[in-house]
Amino acid sequence: MAENNKACILIVDDERINIKALSALLCDDYRIKIALSGRKALEIADSFSAPDLILLDVMMPEMDGYEVCKVIKNTKSTCHIPIIFITGKVDEEDETRGLNLGAVDYITKPFRPAIVSARVKTQIKVKQQSDLLAEMSYLDGLTDNHNRRSFDETLEIEWQSSLRYKRPLSLLMMDIDCFKQYNDFYGHQQGDSCLQSVASCLKNSIMRSTDHIARYGGEEFCVILPETGHESACDFAEKLREKVDAMHINHASSNCVDHITLSIGVATDVPTEGKTAKSLICSADAFLYQAKASGRNKVAFERPVIDGQ
Ligand SMILES: [Mg+2]
Structure with a gap:
C-alpha cells in the first residue's frame, strides 16, 4: 500500500x-x-x-x-x-x-x-x-457533489474565517433553466441524468481546493468562493455558464434556447460584525432571480457604482 x-x-x-x-x-x-x-x-x-x-x-x-x-x-x-x-x-x-x-x-x-x-x-x-x-453524510447521493448540509456548514466556517481576516467571500447560486419543463418533457429518469451531467461539469470546473460546490436542492447548485473578490467571482460564474451552455444537452421544451442552460446570481461581501452568512445567500438568490427574470442563461450581479453614471 x-x-x-x-x-x-x-x-x-x-x-x-x-x-x-x-x-x-x-x-x-x-x-x-x-x-x-x-x-x-x-x-x-x-x-x-x-x-x-x-x-x-x-x-x-x-x-x-x-x-x-x-x-x-x-x-x-x-x-x-x-x-x-x-x-x-x-x-x-x-x-x-x-x-x-x-x-x-x-x-x-x-x-x-x-x-x-x-x-x-x-x-x-x-x-x-x-x-x-x-x-x-455530506454527499448528495444523486450527483456525488456535496449536499445542503455540507454547504450550510462550510458557508458558516468560511463566513467566520472571512470575518476574522477581513477578506471577501463570494457565493454563486445557480439554477438549471426550465428544469421542470425538462422533467415533464423527457421524464424524471432523464432529468436525473441531466442533473448528474451538469453537476459533474460544474464539479470538474472547480480548480481551487478551497472552492466548495454543493447541490443546494432540486436543480439548484451553489459555489462558495473564499478569498474571492466580486470581479473574479463574476468571471468564474460566466465561465460556468458558458461550460454548461457548451454541453448542448437538448431541451426541446425550454422557454429560453433549445438546450440546457444555467442562470447564476453572484454575491460578494466582506463580512462585518452583526451580519450573518444568510445575507450573502439572500443577495445571491436575489441576483439569481434577476438573471431568470431578464431572460435566463445569464449571470446577474450587483453592478459597481461608477461616478458620473
Ligand atoms: Mg510510562
Whole structure:
C-alpha cells in the first residue's frame, strides 16, 4: 500500500524503549507518529494531519494518559480519534477508568505483539468505516457533489474565517433553466441524468481546493468562493455558464434556447460584525432571480457604482 494511503498511528509513551518496540511492530502496516509527552500528543492530535488511532501510555510525568485522554475526548476537533491505553497497570479499576474516559480498548504491558496487532487492526477498521459514513453524510447521493448540509456548514466556517481576516467571500447560486419543463418533457429518469451531467461539469470546473460546490436542492447548485473578490467571482460564474451552455444537452421544451442552460446570481461581501452568512445567500438568490427574470442563461450581479453614471 502506498505510504500516504496507510492509516496513521500516534504512539505516546515517555519511555523510548516502548515506542521503539511498538513502532517496530506496526511500522510495516501503518504510518507512525510518536510523542514522548502528553503535551506533544495533544499537539499532534489537533494538527492538520491527525492520527487515525492513538496508543496511549498511562504513566507519564507531568500529564498522565488519563488526562491526555480526557482532553482529546472533550475537544471537538479530536474527540473522534480512537484511543487504546497501553499500560503496566493491571487493576480492574484502572482499566474501567480508562474505558470510562472514552478509550476503545486497554492493553496491558508487557504486551504480546500478536494481540496488539490484532486489536490495532480492528480499531483501524472501525475508524475507517466511521470516516466513510461521515463522508457520505455530506454527499448528495444523486450527483456525488456535496449536499445542503455540507454547504450550510462550510458557508458558516468560511463566513467566520472571512470575518476574522477581513477578506471577501463570494457565493454563486445557480439554477438549471426550465428544469421542470425538462422533467415533464423527457421524464424524471432523464432529468436525473441531466442533473448528474451538469453537476459533474460544474464539479470538474472547480480548480481551487478551497472552492466548495454543493447541490443546494432540486436543480439548484451553489459555489462558495473564499478569498474571492466580486470581479473574479463574476468571471468564474460566466465561465460556468458558458461550460454548461457548451454541453448542448437538448431541451426541446425550454422557454429560453433549445438546450440546457444555467442562470447564476453572484454575491460578494466582506463580512462585518452583526451580519450573518444568510445575507450573502439572500443577495445571491436575489441576483439569481434577476438573471431568470431578464431572460435566463445569464449571470446577474450587483453592478459597481461608477461616478458620473
Ligand atoms: Mg510510562
